[in-house]
Amino acid sequence: MANAIPVYADNQAAKGFGIGKTVELFRRFAYVEQSCVRALAGWFLRVPAWEAKIKLGYYLYAHAERAHELTGRLEEMRGGHRDANIEPALDRAGEEIVHAPDERGFMSGLAVVLRRQADVYRAYLAAANPAANATEIRLLHRLLADVEREIADIAAFGSVNPASAEEPGNAWGLYLGSLFDAAGGIACSESRSGALLPRPGNERFDWTVPMTFDERIRGDEFGSYESKLALPLRERCIGEFEVYFNELYAAAIAASVIADSWRISAPRQYFMDIAHHFWDEVRHSEFGAIRLLEHGVVPDKANMMLFEQSRNMPLLHRYCYLTLGLEIFFMPRKSVRTRYYEEQGDVLSTLFADVDWSDEMNHVRYGKKWVDHFLQDDHRTVEDVQAEISQYLENLNKHLPEGKKAPW
Numbered sequence: 001m002a003n004a005i006p007v008y009a010d011n012q013a014a015k016g017f018g019i020g021k022t023v024e025l026f027r028r029f030a031y032v033e034q035s036c037v038r039a040l041a042g043w044f045l046r047v048p049a050w051e052a053k054i055k056l057g058y059y060l061y062a063h064a065e066r067a068h069e070l071t072g073r074l075e076e077m078r079g080g081h082r083d084a085n086i087e088p089a090l091d092r093a094g095e096e097i098v099h100a101p102d103e104r105g106f107m108s109g110l111a112v113v114l115r116r117q118a119d120v121y122r123a124y125l126a127a128a129n130p131a132a133n134a135t136e137i138r139l140l141h142r143l144l145a146d147v148e149r150e151i152a153d154i155a156a157f158g159s160v161n162p163a164s165a166e167e168p169g170n171a172w173g174l175y176l177g178s179l180f181d182a183a184g185g186i187a188c189s190e191s192r193s194g195a196l197l198p199r200p201g202n203e204r205f206d207w208t209v210p211m212t213f214d215e216r217i218r219g220d221e222f223g224s225y226e227s228k229l230a231l232p233l234r235e236r237c238i239g240e241f242e243v244y245f246n247e248l249y250a251a252a253i254a255a256s257v258i259a260d261s262w263r264i265s266a267p268r269q270y271f272m273d274i275a276h277h278f279w280d281e282v283r284h285s286e287f288g289a290i291r292l293l294e295h296g297v298v299p300d301k302a303n304m305m306l307f308e309q310s311r312n313m314p315l316l317h318r319y320c321y322l323t324l325g326l327e328i329f330f331m332p333r334k335s336v337r338t339r340y341y342e343e344q345g346d347v348l349s350t351l352f353a354d355v356d357w358s359d360e361m362n363h364v365r366y367g368k369k370w371v372d373h374f375l376q377d378d379h380r381t382v383e384d385v386q387a388e389i390s391q392y393l394e395n396l397n398k399h400l401p402e403g404k405k406a407p408w
């Protein structure tokens, strides 16, 4: 199917792509990248091993960044509406990525998509006109290298060999591949395969899925922020980096925002910012795991209460709660931590606390920008939305022990 591009180019009088053809292709490329972002947000919640969650966090950001580059070029080329121009067959293939029956199926499906992306980006590069398509060539060289890195990473990390993701024994990979073939491939070949394979099983991804962990992680409390301040360095570091590890809850809220933003109309920077926010929280959790393991402590607890309780809120309220509620509530602790570790000469803790602090300030900035954006045609103010969030949280606070209110 990747041959569609050379076939097209060979049929032209001159080697290369006009604006119309590049726009058509880039829209499809961007759509497939964005489909992977959504699917990865879902599977971040569902894969049980925290190491795998962190990996998926990195992959999600990579797909979001590539989608952002492609849509950026589309904006320069009179690209048309991103979603209104997607044909149903490609939509079906993109939509189906998330509905894999299990983790192995999902990783195989992701590998199938990545290999097709690498093929199609390579094919465009081979057929492009070095002068007329110079911008696309630079862009796709970057994207291709990034896709190839992700394929290599999946091969090194996982139970799935990307090279055999579409071989017998891998029913989901084969099926997903056949869906893309039926859509003419990512490049939209004129000759379409009619051999759509039967769907293996009826499994559909359940978006109300809780954050899943394996048996190593138990639900637990972390003690108060204040209770850790008087501890000796090692104990305080362990206590605080357990809290960093638990930022998986913030990543989970951000993942749910990404999933629910799938079809909303927003500037392309919004999609980049929520992906960036999500990935930062994943990395903050990784900071926690790294530092705990260095102290000989295996991460073994998590508390997803704030995530679970935010799920009954609309997207706007959930995003506002995360960025302009929780982030602001926890912000004063960030500088204290950074300074403390610096004074103690704990170099790596200082580095992680410093980066976390900076990232969190960005998250508040994103929140102010996008909550304002979503309120543009709204009769309510940010304060009104915050009052509504308090209503949502009332139910949560009723179930919390005395003196322990949900941060707001």
Ligand SMILES: [Fe+2]
Pocket: 247, 250, 280, 281, 284, 356, 360
């Ligand atoms: Fe964070």
Ligand SMILES: [Fe+2]
Pocket: 250, 281, 327, 359, 360, 363
């Ligand atoms: Fe944050």
